[in-house]
Amino acid sequence: MARLLADRPADSLTTGEISKALGHSHGAVQQAVNTLVLRGEADRLSTGRQFRANVKTAAAAQAAVISRPGTHSPRAAAATARTTAPAAATPNPGGPIRRAGGQLYHPRELADLPDVEALARLRDADVPVLLYGPPGTGKTSLVEAAFPDLLTVAGDGDTTVGDLIGEYTQDDGGNYVFQYGPLVTAMTEGRALLIDDATLISPKVLAALYPAMDGRRQIQVKAHKGETIKSQPGFYVVAGHNPGVHGAVLTEALSSRFSVQIQVGTDYDLALALRIDARVVRVARNLARQVELGELGWAPQLRELLSYQKTEAVLGTKAALANLVGIAPVEDRDAVVAAVSKVVGVKDVAPLTLGKQLPAATASAARQPPGSASSAPRGRQR
Numbered sequence: 001m002a003r004l005l006a007d008r009p010a011d012s013l014t015t016g017e018i019s020k021a022l023g024h025s026h027g028a029v030q031q032a033v034n035t036l037v038l039r040g041e042a043d044r045l046s047t048g049r050q051f052r053a054n055v056k057t058a059a060a061a062q063a064a065v066i067s068r069p070g071t072h073s074p075r076a077a078a079a080t081a082r083t084t085a086p087a088a089a090t091p092n093p094g095g096p097i098r099r100a101g102g103q104l105y106h107p108r109e110l111a112d113l114p115d116v117e118a119l120a121r122l123r124d125a126d127v128p129v130l131l132y133g134p135p136g137t138g139k140t141s142l143v144e145a146a147f148p149d150l151l152t153v154a155g156d157g158d159t160t161v162g163d164l165i166g167e168y169t170q171d172d173g174g175n176y177v178f179q180y181g182p183l184v185t186a187m188t189e190g191r192a193l194l195i196d197d198a199t200l201i202s203p204k205v206l207a208a209l210y211p212a213m214d215g216r217r218q219i220q221v222k223a224h225k226g227e228t229i230k231s232q233p234g235f236y237v238v239a240g241h242n243p244g245v246h247g248a249v250l251t252e253a254l255s256s257r258f259s260v261q262i263q264v265g266t267d268y269d270l271a272l273a274l275r276i277d278a279r280v281v282r283v284a285r286n287l288a289r290q291v292e293l294g295e296l297g298w299a300p301q302l303r304e305l306l307s308y309q310k311t312e313a314v315l316g317t318k319a320a321l322a323n324l325v326g327i328a329p330v331e332d333r334d335a336v337v338a339a340v341s342k343v344v345g346v347k348d349v350a351p352l353t354l355g356k357q358l359p360a361a362t363a364s365a366a367r368q369p370p371g372s373a374s375s376a377p378r379g380r381q382r
Contacts, residue, residue, distance in 0.1 A: 001032045002061035005042055005053040012050040015149055016190075036060065037097065044098055044148070097145045105138075105145035106270055110262065119146040122260060123192065123236040128213055130198075130258035132241040132250075136303030137264045139240045140196060147192035147236070151182040155197040157247060161208045165221055178224045187212055187219070190234030198239035199248040206254055213237055213257050244297070266301040276309045277317075280324070283339045290335065298332045300324060319352060326351030 004021055005013065013021075015033060033051050036042035041060040043052050096104035097116060107114040113121070119142070122129055131139040144150055153164060160167075166181035186193035198206065211219050218230040239258060242248055255261070266288070271281045280300075287299035300308070304327060312320035321340055328336040333351075340349050 002036060002041060002053075002057050005036075005051065006058040006061045009053045009057075012045055012052050014050055018051070040095075099141065099144045100148060100150070101144075103141070105141050106267075106273075107145070108142075108267055108270075115142055116146040119143070119238070123147070123234075126236070127260055128236070128258045129238045130241055130255070130261045131238065131264050132243055132261060133264035134266075134299075134301050135242050135245065136301035137266050138302055139264045140194070142264070143192075143194050143238055143240075147194075147238075149189075149191045149234075150194055151186045151191055152194045152196055153182050155195055155199075155201040157200055157202070159201045159205055161205050162223070164205065164208055165219065165223070167223060183209060183212065183219070184221070184229050186237075187229050187231040187235050190232035192234075192236045192238065195237065195239040197242060197245075197248070198254065199241045199250050200245070203249075203251050203253060209237070210253070210257060266305075271302060271305045274306070274309070276305045277312065279344045280308055280321075281305065283324075283336075283343045286339050286343070287336065296332055296335055298329050298336075300328075318346070321346055321349050322352040325349050326353075 001018060001022065004018060018033065033042065036057070037044045037051070039056075039060070041054070041056045043054045044050075045052060096106045099105055105116075107116050109115070110118040119129060123146075131142065133139060140152075153159070162181065164181050164183040166179050166184055168176045169179045171177050180188075182193060185191070195201070195206075195209070208219065211217075212229075212231055212235070217235075218228055221227040221229060239254075241250055243250070266284070268281055268285050268288075271284070272278060284300040284305060287296060290296035291299045304324065307327075308320050308324050311323050315323075321344065325333060325336050325340065337349050341347055
């Protein structure tokens, strides 16, 4: 793969294009390209779906073995490589990975591997993964960083079979046409599919997914002439589960479909590295310990800490602390207030609330940008 990228330095290639050129499965290509990116030997473009050679790619190609299309079984070769590679050959995480939306993801360790690399290997081996943990811990971010070709289904209690497989819709001409859903698209294009908040979806709806995940690797679209859809190489399912969220039920049928289940918690050291106020991170750690002991039901996760940082930059520390208290569940709010008061030293923290109406002149002045003519002091009129 490094040789292919090095030979085409001006081209931005997708994993599908690389897979077609080399004759490898999509999963094997995804694993290899993630390794190159993690080692700094190739660049992932801002789109998250394309890759390009950099100054280190040519050197990496000297040690790479590129097989000609059709000369071996890609999956067998990948499996052999995994079992014979020494532990010392594990790639260094190297640095953050830019997701499809442009946000950076900072890899974490999983089974002595960068988490994105571990997921890529599991995908190549067709081992479905369930990620579970509180909301805001980075489950979706990890999957987006690991699989640039990702399709996502945002699950809830209203998700239907049509949301997964597809349904008839009316086109501009008034005719009804069948619009395939993300499950069919992922199967036919050999892409990764994230079922986010899977445990909020009705078990009867999820049952439509199971034939695609087991040995059959196919589904029947009853709503569209009973059509049979077969999965292509690279098709992979990963799911997210938020234990404790109202309505989230991890059934035995769903759990048994995911051979690997990974707990995802907030990396508070990462929060410090991202320069979030160390006092607020300490508050979050203390509350998280209480949650682990069963004394509390909520603690700020990385999502809330990042929101705190942004709010503080715009509205100041006092407002950001008030907002942190306000987003806590009512039953846990007193404990959050106590933790903030003890660590940060700010007393009487209350949820962010609108106050009394400002006088018209004050409100008008507050809307004026600094340095504007109307906000400057006026001289005495003569």
